[in-house]
Amino acid sequence: MELQQKLDLLGAGAGFDVDEAAQVSLCATAGKPLPNGRTPAELGRSISMLTRSDGKKVPILKVLQTSACAKDCYYCPFRAGRDFRRAAFTPEELARATDQLYRAGRIQGLFLSSGIVGKGEYSQERIVATAEILRRQYEFRGYLHLKLMPNASAAAVERSMQLADRVSVNLEAPTPAALDRRSGTKDLVSLLNPLRLAASLAPRRHRRRVSHVTQFVVGGGGTDRDLLRRTDELYRRRVVARVLQRVFTCAQYAPGRPGPHGPAPGGASVSGGLSHAALWL
Numbered sequence: 001m002e003l004q005q006k007l008d009l010l011g012a013g014a015g016f017d018v019d020e021a022a023q024v025s026l027c028a029t030a031g032k033p034l035p036n037g038r039t040p041a042e043l044g045r046s047i048s049m050l051t052r053s054d055g056k057k058v059p060i061l062k063v064l065q066t067s068a069c070a071k072d073c074y075y076c077p078f079r080a081g082r083d084f085r086r087a088a089f090t091p092e093e094l095a096r097a098t099d100q101l102y103r104a105g106r107i108q109g110l111f112l113s114s115g116i117v118g119k120g121e122y123s124q125e126r127i128v129a130t131a132e133i134l135r136r137q138y139e140f141r142g143y144l145h146l147k148l149m150p151n152a153s154a155a156a157v158e159r160s161m162q163l164a165d166r167v168s169v170n171l172e173a174p175t176p177a178a179l180d181r182r183s184g185t186k187d188l189v190s191l192l193n194p195l196r197l198a199a200s201l202a203p204r205r206h207r208r209r210v211s212h213v214t215q216f217v218v219g220g221g222g223t224d225r226d227l228l229r230r231t232d233e234l235y236r237r238r239v240v241a242r243v244l245q246r247v248f249t250c251a252q253y254a255p256g257r258p259g260p261h262g263p264a265p266g267g268a269s270v271s272g273g274l275s276h277a278a279l280w281l
């Protein structure tokens with residue numbers, strides 16, 4: 001499979017993550033010009049705009065290492081239950097493609113996520129291998145955001161933190177019951193573990209600060225109270241530096257399942273705008 005084809009196939013999926021609250025998603029940037037005058041479509045659907053803390057928007061390559069996944073998250077186009085052509089980058093080819101885009105001035109960073117192969121350790125190793133080649137072999141100095149996979153080893157989490165500017169795990173839902181409504185195969189403990197590990201390692205990172213964040217998908221399970229409680233706990237225990245939220249608006253990928261904006265259990269309503277606002281109070 002051609003590299004551009006892989007970028008098109010594997011770039012679309014990572015667009016479901018947010019990096020900053022104000023970031024424009026891939027859906028929203030489609031067709032709009034990038035700073036270099038090109039459009040995302042011309043570069044594959046893999047480049048999106050990141051809003052930095054100073055308000056400046058910068059293009060980053062947002063991509064999956066592989067779209068193969070053992071999990072079955074009902075909101076995700078890459079869920080195991082869907083029948084479509086999967087693709088994967090080798091660490092070498094993804095590092096090379098990133099370096100080429102970076103040197104050509106088309107991107108200023110890489111956001112690297114992955115489908116979960118097996119229990120997650122293998123996927124983490126591939127992510128780390130890509131980052132390692134990029135930083136060491138290509139001397140990449142751009143922004144690097146790496147996802148942490150469930151069941152990632154302590155060594156892999158630590159290495160990720162040495163290589164990245166930011167690491168993250170998407171908890172997606174505030175409680176096990178709410179997560180069950182979105183994914184029959186993910187469990188909250190295996191998602192929380194690498195995040196807690198990253199938090200425990202963070203004070204040891206002396207050279208530079210690596211931020212660790214999480215994301216919740218708001219809508220379709222759990223209550224505002226659940227979300228605020230979990231967010232409060234994550235901040236109080238310093239498990240994350242930032243909690244991001246994504247209100248799910250794209251198409252549902254598991255026919256027959258309750259929609260992302262369907263009724264929440266117990267009749268509670270979840271409103272992304274309201275709970276997001278509450279985080280700033």
Ligand code: SF4
Nearest residue numbers: 069071073076079115
């Ligand atoms: S773990 Fe869930 S959200 Fe992530 S790629 Fe697999 S199905 Fe999609």
